[in-house]
Amino acid sequence: MPTPERELLAKELTVEEGKVLFDQAARRLLGVSGDQFLAQWEAGVYRGHEGDPSTMYLVMLLPFAR
């Protein structure tokens, strides 16, 4: 069984690639665009929903969006 490690990359995304990744994740998880989520998060719209796993997953992807 070959070790698949060689196939794996820790690719550093460009800003644009990162925004695409974040946008796709936001649409899939919460049905909003990446820009919408970012604006809403910074405006405190999700205050009180910090326990929601989908929300927190997106929060952990925020460096891709900024």
Next chain:
Amino acid sequence: MPHPNPADAVDAFLHDLRRCLACVTRDGIVRNQDSAKPGQDHSVTLRSSSAPVKVEARRGGATKLALRVALLYRVAPHLTDWAVYIVSYHYGLLDVDEKEILVYHWHPQVQGFVTPHLHVGPGAKAERTELRKAHLPTGRVSLKDFVSLLIREFGVQTLREDWKDVLGPTALGEGP
């Protein structure tokens, strides 16, 4: 582990993450731009992060599971060298319909739930509503602990011959 510069510290950190995840998935990992810049949080996740990564479970026939993994880390001086510190994590196990079964969380930068905890999601089919909303306290959970759990308890197929060496004692259910 300290390294002479931020880039080396991040490379070593990501190398360990890749090896660990490669025990159960062929998906690679991606990081944000300038991911070795000190003084700010950086994100690393599976390449297919907009959709959960499918993994095969060998137990229970054709059962399929999915993973959603992301970490925030920071690179900072350590004495005269540099080291990477994990500052948040999300280790999610989902069913094939993308319903969360388990999610291990630690996100101390967000008010409300600053200590490590576990979510039991709808994919677990737990009937008590308290469980579905609960933040069940845990200690800090490493990615190795999580991947070991997938293999040991959920029968996820291993993709590396040396997975026990990569995951260490937790792979066999032994304490550190």
